[in-house]
Amino acid sequence: MEFALALLALTPVELEALGWTFADRKRLLDHFLASGKNVQGRKVEDIARIPVELALPQRDVDRLQQFARRELPKTVSNAGVIDRVLNALDRASHRSLQPMSG
Template sequence: MEFALGLLSVTPKELEELGWSFVDRKRLLDHFLGSGKAAQGVAPEVLGQTLIKLRFPPRDVARLQRFARRALSKAASNAAMLDGVLRVLDSVV
């Protein structure tokens, strides 16, 4: 969720610096929305420890890696979450 909130917090200037359009950001958020629907069936007390599968096209994985390294670190309040996201993104490329 924090990753998706980070995407929402990106300013138009930062989107431009990332080489993204608003359509790109919406598409990425739609991927997170789809995974959120899958998470709805998980009990709240175990949700924090549950791995939720995300499916992204390879071009979007590269975009998310760039975002996580450049912009998310400014928005993320949870460094462990950021490290985990980067570790997963790096493993799929």
């Protein structure tokens, strides 16, 4: 949730500095919203133990990694949030780089 709030807190100037548009930010937030649906209805104490899978295109993984490393330390109060987000993005990046079987 803190990650999404940090994305929402970006000013137009900060978005431009990241090379993003408002549509880019909305698309990125939509990824988090979709992944968060996996934990809806769960007990709050269980949510931290439930893996939440991010399914997003590599270009968005790259953008979110850049944002997490550059901007999150300025806005997120919980360092554990940054670590969890970066770990999830690293896993998403590795999945998208693997060759497709078929």
